[in-house]
Amino acid sequence: MGSLTVRNLPEDVKKRLRLRAAANGRSMEEEIRLLLAEGAAEAPVATKTASAAKGEKAPPKAADATQILLIISGGIAAYKSLDLIRRLRERRYAVRVVMTKAAQEFVTPMAVGALSGEPPFTDLFDQREFDVGHIRLARDNDLIVVAPATADLMAKMANGHADDLATAALLATNSRILLAPAMNPAMWANKATQRNLKTLLADGVVTVGPNRGEMAESGEAGTGRMAEPLEIVAAVEKLLCATTGGKPLAGRHIVITAGPTHEPIDPVRYIANRSSGKQGYAIARAAAELGASVTLVSGPVTLGDVPGVKMVRVESARDMLKAVEGALPADVGIFAAAVADWRTANEGEQKLKKDGSGQPPALALVENPDILATVSKLKWKRPTLVVGFAAETEKVIEHAKAKLKRKGCDWIVANDVSAEGGAMGGDDNAVHLISASGTQAKVESWPTQTKDGVARQLVARIATELNGNAK
Numbered sequence: 241m242g243s244l245t246v247r248n249l250p251e252d253v254k255k256r257l258r259l260r261a262a263a264n265g266r267s268m269e270e271e272i273r274l275l276l277a278e279g280a281a282e283a284p285v286a287t288k289t290a291s292a293a294k295g296e297k298a299p300p301k302a303a304d305a306t307q308i309l310l311i312i313s314g315g316i317a318a319y320k321s322l323d324l325i326r327r328l329r330e331r332r333y334a335v336r337v338v339m340t341k342a343a344q345e346f347v348t349p350m351a352v353g354a355l356s357g358e359p360p361f362t363d364l365f366d367q368r369e370f371d372v373g374h375i376r377l378a379r380d381n382d383l384i385v386v387a388p389a390t391a392d393l394m395a396k397m398a399n400g401h402a403d404d405l406a407t408a409a410l411l412a413t414n415s416r417i418l419l420a421p422a423m424n425p426a427m428w429a430n431k432a433t434q435r436n437l438k439t440l441l442a443d444g445v446v447t448v449g450p451n452r453g454e455m456a457e458s459g460e461a462g463t464g465r466m467a468e469p470l471e472i473v474a475a476v477e478k479l480l481c482a483t484t485g486g487k488p489l490a491g492r493h494i495v496i497t498a499g500p501t502h503e504p505i506d507p508v509r510y511i512a513n514r515s516s517g518k519q520g521y522a523i524a525r526a527a528a529e530l531g532a533s534v535t536l537v538s539g540p541v542t543l544g545d546v547p548g549v550k551m552v553r554v555e556s557a558r559d560m561l562k563a564v565e566g567a568l569p570a571d572v573g574i575f576a577a578a579v580a581d582w583r584t585a586n587e588g589e590q591k592l593k594k595d596g597s598g599q600p601p602a603l604a605l606v607e608n609p610d611i612l613a614t615v616s617k618l619k620w621k622r623p624t625l626v627v628g629f630a631a632e633t634e635k636v637i638e639h640a641k642a643k644l645k646r647k648g649c650d651w652i653v654a655n656d657v658s659a660e661g662g663a664m665g666g667d668d669n670a671v672h673l674i675s676a677s678g679t680q681a682k683v684e685s686w687p688t689q690t691k692d693g694v695a696r697q698l699v700a701r702i703a704t705e706l707n708g709n710a711k
């Protein structure tokens with residue numbers, strides 16, 4: 241039976257099996273038997289062949305399984321990815337695999353499929369429904385692991401390329417990304433790779449390794465060896481907070497405000513500000529990814545609904561307050577909206593007309609309710625943790641500390657919204673987390689990162705706080 245299978249395999253697969261068997265000091269049949277035995281013992285019955293994966297959308301993941309998308313790029317360390325799949329599956333993670341073209345030169349889709357329990361995905365354009373296929377691959381997971389991550393893949397990621405399935409999925413994802421770099425020491429030390437690494441870290445990507453030691457190429461040693469599979473598993477578990485099944489905010493309700501408010505002057509005009517809502521939406525997404533049940537109360541923005549999040553769309557500050565009160569009780573309130581401080585005292589029922597005198601109408605303003613301060617001061621329905629934002633153009637920390645005290649919240653995320661800071665409407669944010677600590681305030685300054693990065697760091701910090709492991 242074994243020889244029959246080997247005879248029917250394509251020549252290139254046979255050749256790679258031969259090499260693999262030789263490298264492991266086994267006969268080809270022993271090698272195949274081992275691969276099949278491992279696959280059969282651990283994998284649910286695979287109903288499709290590797291080539292059948294082409295033209296298929298990602299199958300939906302089991303409701304309770306933590307889904308990992310493993311991207312294997314083309315390096316000699318790819319052989320260790322087989323063991324990585326095995327180790328992850330031992331721990332009951334569902335593993336779906338994308339292989340780059342170069343990866344298939346080092347390990348076969350058949351071996352990968354046997355171990356992961358489903359055929360790997362290999363080609364962007366062979367997917368009949370690739371328009372949704374790679375997006376679903378990118379979204380339908382709890383974590384993306386790239387192992388090995390070659391210098392080339394890191395360069396593509398750092399520059400936002402999307403010319404194959406792996407890079408398209410990496411660009412389209414909202415999931416956390418763990419990279420296990422593996423390359424020749426000179427390539428790792430090269431300024432270009434280090435520059436790309438810096439960019440990726442600033443984007444919120446996490447790395448494990450590379451380690452120092454002997455390289456697969458004879459006579460080469462230095463930093464560049466891929467981290468061992470068990471080290472990668474440990475990094476995965478850390479990222480997923482494995483003790484809580486990867487969902488450390490499961491069972492928690494988080495209410496978030498986002499975007500600007502529009503305060504009507506008359507039926508066609510309003511007072512507004514430049515908030516895009518991006519930061520609040522990113523927080524809602526990140527909180528939902530960690531298992532929280534999220535209510536997002538959003539002012540008028542151009543962003544679409546966040547999947548899996550209860551959306552409440554409002555216009556004015558008063559509507560926003562009403563919606564927040566209606567969404568309580570909650571474990572956490574995060575107030576990222578740029579609420580208009582004032583509204584007109586008398587909203588015109590009809591459009592205001594020029595009266596011909598050349599004098600503009602006098603707009604009398606009254607102060608809006610302060611949603612953050614109102615919720616912070618609630619007696620019964622106050623969330624356990626109330627987090628405000630402080631948009632400042634100068635003396636950022638000093639003003640934010642004063643705001644923390646004045647509003648009565650627990651944390652303030654302070655950001656510089658001066659034109660130079662670029663936070664307003666932009667994609668990046670440099671923030672300081674200020675927390676009330678007795679009579680003092682504690683300040684943590686986070687590195688400049690994307691709004692997604694800030695969101696993920698914030699919700700991870702909230703999870704730690706709520707689960708009682710605060711450092």
Ligand code: CTP
Pocket residue numbers: 497557575576577578579580581608609610611612613627628629630631632643
């Ligand atoms: N906030 C609120 N309701 C308001 C005004 C602000 O909930 N009417 C919240 C914001 O969502 C943010 C925090 O209060 O979490 C601080 O907002 P910011 O605009 O920085 O401060 P202001 O209170 O408006 O103070 P100032 O304009 O004087 O800086």
